[in-house]
Amino acid sequence: MDPATLIADAAAIATILSEVVTTIEDAAPFVKALYNLLVLKQPLTDDVRASLNAKEAELRAALNTASIPADRA
Amino acid sequence: MIKKLCVLSFTGLLSLTLSGCFLTDAINTLEATTITQSTYDEVHQGYVAAFLVPAKNYRNLGYCATGTKPTLAKPCADRVVVEKLQNADAAVNAAFISVQGMIASGDNTGLSAAYKGLQDVIAAAEGIAAANGVH
Numbered sequence: 001m002d003p004a005t006l007i008a009d010a011a012a013i014a015t016i017l018s019e020v021v022t023t024i025e026d027a028a029p030f031v032k033a034l035y036n037l038l039v040l041k042q043p044l045t046d047d048v049r050a051s052l053n054a055k056e057a058e059l060r061a062a063l064n065t066a067s068i069p070a071d072r073a
Numbered sequence: 074m075i076k077k078l079c080v081l082s083f084t085g086l087l088s089l090t091l092s093g094c095f096l097t098d099a100i101n102t103l104e105a106t107t108i109t110q111s112t113y114d115e116v117h118q119g120y121v122a123a124f125l126v127p128a129k130n131y132r133n134l135g136y137c138a139t140g141t142k143p144t145l146a147k148p149c150a151d152r153v154v155v156e157k158l159q160n161a162d163a164a165v166n167a168a169f170i171s172v173q174g175m176i177a178s179g180d181n182t183g184l185s186a187a188y189k190g191l192q193d194v195i196a197a198a199e200g201i202a203a204a205n206g207v208h
Contacts, residue, residue: 029118029121030118030122033114034118037111037115041111043109043110043111044110049114052117055121056125059121059125059128059129062129063128063132063155063158063159065132
C-alpha cells in the first residue's frame with residue numbers, strides 16, 4: 001500500500017471513528033434515562049435528569065450556533 | 074300540569090348539564106393525574122434523542138453554498154431547513170418548560186391542554202425533520 005493511500009485510509013477511518021464517538025457521547029444520557037424509565041420504571045434521578053438537561057442544552061446551542069458559517073457545497 | 078312538566082324538564086336538563094360538567098371535570102382530572110413526572114421524562118428524553126441529536130448533526134454539516142443543493146458526496150445544510158428546525162425547537166422548548174412548571178407546582182388546571190399542545194409542537198417538529206431527511 002502506497003503512503004498516499006495509507007494516509008487517505010487512515011483519514012477515512014479517523015473520520016468514521018470520530019462520528020461513532022460523537023454518537024456514543026450523544027447517546028449516553030439517553031441510555032441512562034431509558035434505564036431509569038423502562039427498567040427501573042421510576043422517574044429520572046436528579047443526576048440523570050441533570051445529565052439529560054445538560055445534553056439538551058448542548059445540542060440546542062449547537063443547533064442555534066452561528067459559528068459554522070462556512071459554505072460546504 | 075304543564076308547569077310541573079317544565080319544572081321536571083328543567084330539573085332533568087340541569088341534572089344532565091351538571092352531570093356533563095362533573096364528567097368533564099373528572100376526565101380532566103383523570104387526564105391530568107396520568108401526566109406525571111415520568112410521563113414528562115419519557116417524552117422529554119425521546120424528543121432530545123429523536124429530534125435534537127439529528128437536528129444538531131444536520132446543522133453541523135455547514136450551510137450549502139448559495140444556489141447549491143446537498144448531495145451524498147457533499148452533504149450540507151439548507152439554511153431554510155435549519156431555520157425551520159430552530160423555530161420548531163424553540164416552540165417545543167417553550168411547551169416543555171410550561172408543562173414541567175405545571176407538574177412541578179402540582180397545577181393540574183390546564184395541564185392536559187398544555188400536554189396536548191406539547192405533543193402537537195413535537196409532532197410538527199418531527200414532521201419538519203422527516204420531510205427534509207433530517208434523521
